[in-house]
Amino acid sequence: MKTTRREFAIGTAASAAASAFSFPCPAIAQTEPIRIGWLAALTGASSAPAIGFDRGVRYAAETINATGGVKGRKIEVTTRDTQGDPTKAVNATQEMISQLKVHAVWGPTNSGESLAITPIMARAKMPNIHPCVIDSLIDPEKFPNAFRTSPSNTQWNDAVRTYCIKVLKVKKVAVIADTTGYGVAAAKYSTEALKKDGADVVYVANIDATQPDMTPDMLRAKNAGAEAIVVWSTSTGMDARMFNTRATMRWDVAFVGHPSMSSGEIKSLLEKPANWEKVYAVGYRSCSYDANGKLPPRNEEFVAQLKGKVELSDTLLWWVAGGVDAINLIAKAVENGSTSPDDIIKYWNSVKKFPGYFGDYTWSPTEHNGYPGDDVVMSDASSAKNGAFKLAPGYS
């Protein structure tokens, strides 16, 4: 029998249509891996948190896959190093949405990048969880797909303010921040909130983080009668210089503020280890040692599980725990529904006290800040052990 070109073309089109519409697609969908995009600033400035988070991400994905995955589906994490650059983060986000077709995105890990990519994710309705602190990144109306796993700036501020006024019981406070956009905004907000709560803000300054001598500002704060200094800066150099200057001035004022004051980098910049005493940095109850040197039971067990598998000595426990929680939150959403964006977002909107290692997360359709504010505490900045800190004096 002779086959004409027209018959061949019609036959080919028919079989193509049959393969497209008749084969059981759901079967493929239920065996394909769960694709998670991970936007991580693994190199460049501000890479330390992402390196810690990444250890948690890998550990969680390996653990889930080793036990058979989620409903038989493996977790597949695709990482893109954004180098802390918003432009690179935008490119990586576009790639994840249009080419890699990931089911959910974890990250980025700093607010500058997140400000750039959050509207893009929202337009694509991409389920996104991130640990960035800037308040405006979370808005369930504008960004119904975006959920925060870390505290917001406001929660950090609340913890610092409460510690100064209620625990240290100081009346006169100085607020010192760096000259970055973050530092200026944080100092302004912190000053207003302290005043609102009845504290007397006797001195406010924004200092260039490269300023070699901190004596002028410290002297002004002392002369103004400050009983505690609230610090908002990510610069460890500026922190260390202030601690050294305080010692030179023989002034025993307490420093309370940004988590960078507990960074391991500070140790080598101090003239004496004692200069790091009476420094209280923002920390988390889940990753803090109590008076007996014990973590909360869940994390005591978690650290034991990580031993020999994940290095904790050069990072922070909350970063690793946050990475594990992110993967577990996505896996749980798929387990309770599917990999469709609507199902993932619907699950996250219904989460109540999800038992994570970093915290117990609660989200709702109108509140996407998931971290419990009461768990933001102050830590003794110089007490790092396995990436966790002692609770600052005054907590039980």
Add this chain to the structure above:
Amino acid sequence: MLASIIASGLAVGAVYALIGVTYNTMFSASRVMSFTAGQLGMLGGVFGSLFVLRLGLPLVVGLVLMLVCCAIVGLITEFIAVRPVLKSLDQHLYVLSTLALALMIQQVVAVEWSTEPQAFPRVFGTGAGGILDEKFWLPVLTCAVTICALELLYRRTLTGLSFLAIAEDNFAARALGLPERNLRMASYALAGMIGGLAGFSGGQLLLAFVANGPLLNFYGFVPVALGGLGNNRGAIVGGFALGLFQQAANFLVGGIFSSVAVFMLFIAVLLAAPRGLFGGHLARRV
């Protein structure tokens, strides 16, 4: 307060002055304002910390290695960023080429070293913490020794006189048979060492920090502009004046306003004396 202003003002002023001399040394040999001067200062601190603290080498060995490395960076500047644009100086392409190299140095240090400030070793271990701390007087001493050494080099040695000859009149010096290219390279190596010394002597004050590069680039340029381009004495006076003024402004009006005060002084001086306080009069051929 006055003692603190003087101690830290003179110390940072000495570092600025040395960076100003670095600018001038490169400028004299090539008529090029190389924006790698501040990066050389930053590298002095980073190499010092790397060799002495991280690699655990003796201080003197670390100092010598730092000088060698900074001299090499100076030579690379001449070879990559200066030599190719010398024929078209009037187009000011050196601004782009030296800025590009400065940015490359900055990025390499950020990736390979750290973006966070690192500790710098104590040199003599004297006067911990007070205004007599070595971190305050070491840059001043280094600046004084460097100036004396440069004066000896320029006034008492044939090589130094050759440097002055090419700085004075490049074409005439070449016509007399002086090896202009070799002298230019030597000048850049020398500038590298002076910049490195600035960062090394100020290391305890500024720390081994990648962000010091742009900072020193700017604050090192101010004394050059104030003192007159190519004038080392002007750069020294301008550097110390800048350091003292900046520290006084820090104490009196606060950190964020001290930069504004410095800029205002800078603009006011340039309005009053466009060629700098110590700059010569411009001769115009008629």
